[in-house]
Amino acid sequence: MAEEIKKLKVTIDNITIDVPQGTTILQAARMIGGEVVPPAMCYYTKLQGSGGKCRTCLVEVSKGSEADPRPMPKLVASCRTGVMDGMEVKNITSPKVLDARNGVVEFLLLNHPLDCPVCDQAGECHLQDLGYEHGKEATRYEFKRRTFEKHDLGPYIQLHMTRCILCYRCVYTADQVSNKRVHGILSRGDHAEIATYIEKSLDNDFIGNVIDVCPVGALTDKTFRFKNRVWFTKPVNAHRACKCCSGKVTLWQRGEEVLRVTARKDQWGEVEEWICNECRFEKKKTSDWVIEGPTHVSRHSVISQGHYEKLSKPAETFSKVHDERKPKLLMDIHSVSEVNDPSIDLSVIKGPATGKVFEQTKKHS
Amino acid sequence: MARKLLLEKAHVEGIRQFDVYRREGGYAAVEKALKMEPVAIVEEVKKSGLRGRGGAGFATGLKWSFLAKPEGVPRYLVCNADESEPGTFKDRYLMEFIPHLLIEGLIVSSFALGSNRTYIYIRGEYAWIVGILEQAIAEAKQNGFLGKNILGTEFDLEIYVQRGAGAYICGEETALIESLEGKRGNPRIKPPFPAIKGLWDCPTVVNNVETLAAVVPIMNLGAEEYAKIGVGRSTGTKLISACGNINKPGVYEIDMTISVEEFIYSDEYCGGIANGKRLKACIPGGSSVPILPANLLLKTAKGETRYMNYESLSEGGFASGSMMGSGGFIVLDEDQCIVRHTLTLARFYRHESCGQCSPCREGTGWMEKILHKIESGKGVSSDIDLLWDIQSKIEGNTICPLGDAAAWPVAAAIRHFRDEFEWHVNHPSLCLTQNYGLAHYADELSVVA
Numbered sequence: 001m002a003e004e005i006k007k008l009k010v011t012i013d014n015i016t017i018d019v020p021q022g023t024t025i026l027q028a029a030r031m032i033g034g035e036v037v038p039p040a041m042c043y044y045t046k047l048q049g050s051g052g053k054c055r056t057c058l059v060e061v062s063k064g065s066e067a068d069p070r071p072m073p074k075l076v077a078s079c080r081t082g083v084m085d086g087m088e089v090k091n092i093t094s095p096k097v098l099d100a101r102n103g104v105v106e107f108l109l110l111n112h113p114l115d116c117p118v119c120d121q122a123g124e125c126h127l128q129d130l131g132y133e134h135g136k137e138a139t140r141y142e143f144k145r146r147t148f149e150k151h152d153l154g155p156y157i158q159l160h161m162t163r164c165i166l167c168y169r170c171v172y173t174a175d176q177v178s179n180k181r182v183h184g185i186l187s188r189g190d191h192a193e194i195a196t197y198i199e200k201s202l203d204n205d206f207i208g209n210v211i212d213v214c215p216v217g218a219l220t221d222k223t224f225r226f227k228n229r230v231w232f233t234k235p236v237n238a239h240r241a242c243k244c245c246s247g248k249v250t251l252w253q254r255g256e257e258v259l260r261v262t263a264r265k266d267q268w269g270e271v272e273e274w275i276c277n278e279c280r281f282e283k284k285k286t287s288d289w290v291i292e293g294p295t296h297v298s299r300h301s302v303i304s305q306g307h308y309e310k311l312s313k314p315a316e317t318f319s320k321v322h323d324e325r326k327p328k329l330l331m332d333i334h335s336v337s338e339v340n341d342p343s344i345d346l347s348v349i350k351g352p353a354t355g356k357v358f359e360q361t362k363k364h365s
Numbered sequence: 366m367a368r369k370l371l372l373e374k375a376h377v378e379g380i381r382q383f384d385v386y387r388r389e390g391g392y393a394a395v396e397k398a399l400k401m402e403p404v405a406i407v408e409e410v411k412k413s414g415l416r417g418r419g420g421a422g423f424a425t426g427l428k429w430s431f432l433a434k435p436e437g438v439p440r441y442l443v444c445n446a447d448e449s450e451p452g453t454f455k456d457r458y459l460m461e462f463i464p465h466l467l468i469e470g471l472i473v474s475s476f477a478l479g480s481n482r483t484y485i486y487i488r489g490e491y492a493w494i495v496g497i498l499e500q501a502i503a504e505a506k507q508n509g510f511l512g513k514n515i516l517g518t519e520f521d522l523e524i525y526v527q528r529g530a531g532a533y534i535c536g537e538e539t540a541l542i543e544s545l546e547g548k549r550g551n552p553r554i555k556p557p558f559p560a561i562k563g564l565w566d567c568p569t570v571v572n573n574v575e576t577l578a579a580v581v582p583i584m585n586l587g588a589e590e591y592a593k594i595g596v597g598r599s600t601g602t603k604l605i606s607a608c609g610n611i612n613k614p615g616v617y618e619i620d621m622t623i624s625v626e627e628f629i630y631s632d633e634y635c636g637g638i639a640n641g642k643r644l645k646a647c648i649p650g651g652s653s654v655p656i657l658p659a660n661l662l663l664k665t666a667k668g669e670t671r672y673m674n675y676e677s678l679s680e681g682g683f684a685s686g687s688m689m690g691s692g693g694f695i696v697l698d699e700d701q702c703i704v705r706h707t708l709t710l711a712r713f714y715r716h717e718s719c720g721q722c723s724p725c726r727e728g729t730g731w732m733e734k735i736l737h738k739i740e741s742g743k744g745v746s747s748d749i750d751l752l753w754d755i756q757s758k759i760e761g762n763t764i765c766p767l768g769d770a771a772a773w774p775v776a777a778a779i780r781h782f783r784d785e786f787e788w789h790v791n792h793p794s795l796c797l798t799q800n801y802g803l804a805h806y807a808d809e810l811s812v813v814a
Contacts, residue, residue: 052554053722055762074761080554103758107727140751143734166720185549185720188532190730192720 008085009066012036012059013093025078025089026057030268036091037268039101039130041108041215042167043079045270050172051079054165055104056130060097063088075100098134105134108165111146111190112216114139119163121217123230123302126269127165146190153183154201156208156222156281161193164218170194170210177274178204194218205244208280212263212271223281224252224260231302233259238289245276250295251286258284267298368594370582370602371575372618375462381497383504386465392510394584398473399518406477410580412588414600418455419445419536419573420651420691421766422675431560432478433568441569442480443545444471444577446487446494447529447536451652451713452693455604456574458616460487460494464501468524470577472510473584475522478570483524486541489531498526533717537765538571539563540719551721552765573691575604595621599674603689609647609696612636621674625649626663628673629696642698645803646782649678650690652710653770655777656703657687683777699803703785704796707778708736714771725768728759732775739786742793749786753779 007018010028013036019028027045029037038059043051051057057079061072066086075097078089091097109131116122148161166185171194174181182204183196196202202210211219233252240247252260261280263271283289297304379385386392398406411426432440444467448456460467467485475483487495502524505511513521527545529535535544539553542564563569579601583591592600599621608614611629613636619628628634629644638644644659664671666685671677675689697706715729735752738744752775760772779786784804789796 052764055722055724058762077554077764100758100762104723104762107723107731107758110727110731141731143731165723166726168721187720188534189715189718189720190726192726 008083008087010083010085010087010089012089013091019083023083025059025061025076025081025083025087026051028083029078029089029091038078038091039126039133040079040268041126041130041165042169044169044172044213045268047169047172047176047213050167050169052077054108054167056101056108056134058097058100058104060090060094061087062090062094101134102136105130106136106140109135109139110141111162112165113145113147113162119217120220120225121163121214125217126215148193151195152201152222153196153219154203154207156277157202157211158220158222158225159194160218160220161195162218163216164194165216166192166194167215169213169215170219173210173213174202174204174207177209178206180204205276205278206274208277209263209271209274211280212265215269221260221262221281223284228254228259231305233303235295235297235303237264237292237295239292240279240283240289242276242279245279246273247275247279248273249275249279249289251289251291253286256286258286258289264295368602368620369618370586370591370594371459371466371578371604372463372616375459380463381465381501383465383501383508386463387508390585391465392469392505394469394581395472395476395510396516398476398584399516399520403477403479406473406584409588410477410583413583413591414595414598415576415579415583415591416599416675417573418575418579418603418692420450420653420688422689425572425576428560428572429478429570431558432570433561434479435568439481439567440479441564441567442471442475442478442483443538443541443564443569443571444483444485444574445536445538445541445571446485446491446574447541448488448491448574448691449531449533449536449717450691450693451710452608452648452695453606453651453691454608455606455616455692457491457494458606459574459578459604460491461497464494464497465505466578466581467498467574468501468505468511470580471524472505472515472522473580474570474572474577475524476520477580480570481521481523483522484545484564485524485526486535486545487526487528488536489529492528495526495528502526532719533713534719534765534767537767540765541571542569551719552767554764596672596674597676599676599689603673603692605673605692605694607635607694607696609694610639610642610698610701611696612639619673621672623673624663625671625673625678628694635694635696638696638698640698642700643803644696645699645701646697646703648687648693648695648697648774649673650688651693652695652713653773654688654690655683655686655773656697656706656781657777658781661685661781683773684780687777700800702740702800703778703782704736704740704789707775708733708740710774711736711771714767714774718767718771722764722768724759725763725771728755728768729771731755732771736775739789740796742789742796744786744790744793746787746790749779749783749790 006021008021009018012029015032017028017032026038038057040057041054057077058075059078060075063069065084116128151159153159171184182200185192186195187193211221233254235250235252238249238251248264249261250264251258263275266272374380374389377389407429415425416422417425446456471483511522529544532550534540535550537552538559540550544550559569559571594601602618602620604616604618606616617634630637646656646658647662648656665680678687678689680686711733715733718725718729720726732755735748739748756772756775759768785801788801
């Protein structure tokens with residue numbers, strides 16, 4: 001494996017990066033990170049053949065490659081388009097892309113109920129984030145939305161087709177992760193639906209993963225539904241010795257109680273390792289698990305409120321940002337402020353921190 | 366009288382039978398082709414300038430030359446007989462009346478491409494044609510033109526007829542391949558193209574019925590002779606299925622040199638507008654291509670006469686032109702309501718959207734609902750702009766061309782007939798009982814500089 005792997009040069013929004021052959025534009029953008037990453041609702045790195053369907057990741061290819069510099073005539077799905085050497089891609093720098101993306105978000109929300117306050121997925125819903133970033137403040141759709149009855153797919157999973165955006169992720173998951181797929185897409189067009197055709201339960205050992213891959217609130221965990229809002233729970237990494245899966249999970253706790261178990265997800269919201277149904281649905285006691293520590297939650301996520309990880313001190317970055325200069329007026333705000341006393345370890349505080357907590361803690365210390 | 370190549374013998378008594386077809390000079394192309402090198406046949410087709418007759422008009426020879434030829438991997442030829450575009454019925458006519466022509470074309474093409482198993486994917490509604498084709502295949506096999514060691518050339522070929530289940534989307538080549546494999550007919554994401562990875566991940570060529578049938582006259586006449594027919598890059602003959610408000614609807618073979626005006630009004634073809642009405646608009650190439658008002662149909666925006674060929678019909682781009690498409694020629698007279706007509710098409714595309722990618726799945730339904738609202742006199746003027754905005758967000762942003770096909774008719778209707786939409790909005794009660802009529806569409810065209 002020591003052989004030289006051919007690197008391809010790709011420029012996304014004027015940022016150039018070298019990537020190995022076979023990388024897609026989306027993956028290259030994720031290597032760069034930040035704003036230039038196109039959103040993806042249907043693409044899932046770990047599911048082969050996924051992607052290309054939701055069209056939110058459309059980008060403009062302004063230069064095909066070094067060998068063939070012609071721009072691509074249409075916007076392309078970045079999740080399924082491979083990088084060519086010398087390719088130049090425009091994502092957020094292209095008004096055409098932003099316009100198309102706004103259109104796609106509008107289409108996705110067209111038949112999707114706008115009732116996030118009563119949806120169990122709220123707070124960790126990719127469509128909610130997408131709508132927040134790219135959506136309009138009002139809908140232009142004035143007709144009746146498509147609705148379905150809720151369906152129980154076995155003892156653990158509930159399907160609410162009304163919220164589905166037909167990303168096909170759960171179909172690929174059942175194909176590639178579980179032993180046998182018993183559900184799929186029925187009908188076509190805007191009346192297409194996820195179904196088992198003849199009422200069947202999804203009871204395969206690994207089928208619980210469809211809940212994790214679902215970007216919206218269409219497939220939900222019946223053992224957790226409406227027990228709590230996700231931003232009131234604290235995610236902690238934990239593991240157990242499991243016979244059939246890696247046993248590496250995230251526990252969603254409130255106090256000592258384990259409300260939900262999910263697979264661990266990376267920064268793109270994708271599962272790191274699939275977990276089995278036993279770990280997910282049946283081990284709901286803290287004593288079942290070895291707790292490793294709090295899960296990292298992006299501070300942009302609503303889940304991060306009330307959830308404190310160990311603070312990373314900004315001190316190290318100061319000199320870097322200021323080019324080694326040491327401004328005189330810069331003082332440690334923690335040392336002068338009565339609140340946020342650095343001697344208090346915030347991660348030991350349960351729940352959202354208020355002024356009262358600090359006063360109490362102070363008294364104790 | 367225009368020269369006929371495909372339908373010349375279509376009405377000879379008993380031409381469906383092998384013996385009669387053979388007596389009329391059939392299967393001569395196979396005898397000639399099997400003596401040639403496969404590469405030479407591809408070159409001949411390239412030289413003939415034959416363009417795909419299914420709608421896109423891509424050069425057939427070029428498409429064939431893209432076919433990957435890895436060692437030890439079978440290659441497939443698939444005949445696309447899933448003719449579902451509203452207004453198009455030329456392939457049905459060809460397969461029903463002269464099935465052996467298609468079989469002959471398939472044998473030659475399969476030999477050229479090196480396919481030993483060739484499939485005809487036929488539209489589910491064409492149930493009775495399946496029998497006709499299978500009969501023709503059986504007869505060809507009895508006479509040694511199919512099966513093992515054809516004409517002693519060690520070339521083996523089997524042709525299978527597979528019925529679809531009646532989905533428009535399965536006319537898209539990758540959806541057709543998925544359906545042929547027994548899966549749900551969802552289009553695949555390209556690349557890889559079928560020429561590299563098609564049926565069962567093997568290199569595949571998908572061609573329209575008429576395209577493959579046209580290989581027979583190319584073989585018989587020779588590429589140079591064939592290329593002399595027609596004009597410019599529109600070589601050979603084209604089947605046009607004319608329908609709508611005309612005196613003589615039907616399938617006509619034209620050599621692409623006649624003008625649109627002649628095609629509509631001459632007695633040899635459509636025979637004029639029915640009931641002595643006046644021409645309002647026409648869709649020249651199947652329901653998905655842009656509709657043209659009468660003045661832009663007969664003459665281009667520059668004031669030149671418009672001809673029935675690929676270049677002339679698309680003269681002016683989508684702003685003032687249309688496309689040859691699949692040759693489904695739909696004529697509308699002065700009594701037809703464009704809003705209603707557009708609604709009918711929008712309903713079709715909503716029904717036929719596969720639902721795989723979001724712009725088409727949601728957008729087609731939305732457009733239908735708005736059009737229904739305008740048509741029933743409940744629309745407001747902002748609906749027209751909204752409709753325009755929706756179609757612009759579907760077009761080009763979908764996996765397969767069905768998204769474009771759904772967006773174009775709506776776009777063209779608003780582009781050319783906006784006043785009619787506005788009349789519907791402004792006269793909500795009137796539009797239920799009356800027709801907008803002709804307006805200025807039939808007037809002489811003002812010359813655009």
